[in-house]
Amino acid sequence: MIRLTDVVKEYPNGTHALNGLSLEIQDGEFVFMVGPSGSGKSTVIKLLIGEIEPSEGRVMVNGFSLLNIREWQIPYMRRTVGVIFQDFRLIEHKSVYDNMVFAMRAVGAGPKEIRKRIPYCLNLVGLENKGRRLPSELSGGEQQRVAIARALLNNPSTIIADEPTGNLDPARSLEIMRLLERINALGTTVLVVTHEKDLVNRFDKRVVMLERGRVVSDGRGWYGRRTQ
């Protein structure tokens, strides 16, 4: 479960990115987070993956309180969260399979576990035959599916996708969203940060809208119920 309570984030340069933001996402939910540039979406993601600390307020992610988390605990918190970015962040000189091995090794997985888990995840995203390819030999949509498979490798309870379709055409974007929907159906909490109105409106999901560091709307559909 994700819970942000009265979170304020002020950067050292004086920018107020979040101004008392509160939000709760239950286990197994699928949530879109939308909002204009500078509304605080990226700051929320950085907070949720422990990249930055809140100036005020409380942040809970899958049982970890980020207010008083110790530095050594952060990697263990991150293992409960799979992150997907717009630019895929794959290692170009490694094959798809080796990118996956790299991610599993990084959390200390053994060879047996690796041999079992990687084919399962590649199969889940429909890339079971592309393991030997380099990322540059794949289309944008396929690269994003590799990134999703990698995010799933360590069996996280939450997937956070930051503009996952930003580099894709509408057809591939829809494919990726359907894939995330399928992953959600398997029980994983999914939080998608996007600004693609048409895409969001194709799914009947909870939509949280941010503006100036606060939640201004929270409900189903693009124009959800205004909270403030």
Next chain:
Amino acid sequence: MSRHNIIYFAREGAYNMFSHGFMSFAAVGITVACLIIMGTFTLVAVNANAMLEDMEAQNQMLAFVDDKSWTEEQARALESQLRAVPNVADVEFISNAEAAAAFRARYEGDELFTGLPDDNFRHRYAIYLKDIGLMRQTKTDLEGIPGIGEGNVAAYEDEAAGFITIRNVAGVVCVVLIAVLFLVSVFIIANTIKLTTFDRREEIAIMKMVGATNGFIRWPFVYEGFLLGLFSAVIGFFLQWGLYEAVARSIASNDTINLISTVPFSSMWGYVAVIFAGAGMLIGVGGSLSAIRRFLQA
């Protein structure tokens, strides 16, 4: 740390080293250069120290037999007592006849000393010391032996003090210079490895994103630094060997400086190898750790 992690770290370290060939080449080149500069300095210091020790060994004391009337047999009987004195490395008996002959030979042609009888001279011992820094104490011990007595030991304490000062100053200068060179080497290697680390910041970011601990991220870099240091040590050792032999040969064949004796490399190659390996690995690992630290924050 599990067995497959150790194998993985070692393999990743080796792979990274070869996959970033140019940077590895630069790091090894710089480490080799630093090791050779440090090694050359150390070997010069070792040779200078060996020469000083030779000169020190030639710095002898003379212990005169107190009674002129003693026969040679009586005087020779003191030898075992002299050898038993702490810090005495060797003793050499010089009879009054030998001393008189040497004296006359030195002043040959001088009428004043012609016909000087042998019994004007006393039997004596040339005493060689283990440590000339303890000369004063040894002199006191020797004067305490019956048959020698107080005031009968001639010691060249000023000369000995001069040798000690030279050795101490040379030692301090050497240690300071080697320490400075070592720190400079670590700094250069850290910066070189920092460049390779910067090249891989994306990989590090991915590892952090998926939940790798700092220790796990650090280990392949530590192995890489270790291997770079080891390679540098091996290459540096053989280059140093070749350089040393070439310089030693040219000194031996030069008419003006061939009096300088060099310590054979074969008598110290083991020390040089161990020091090079240790310094190389320390520089490599230290440089890696210092370079990776910045990327592990946050």
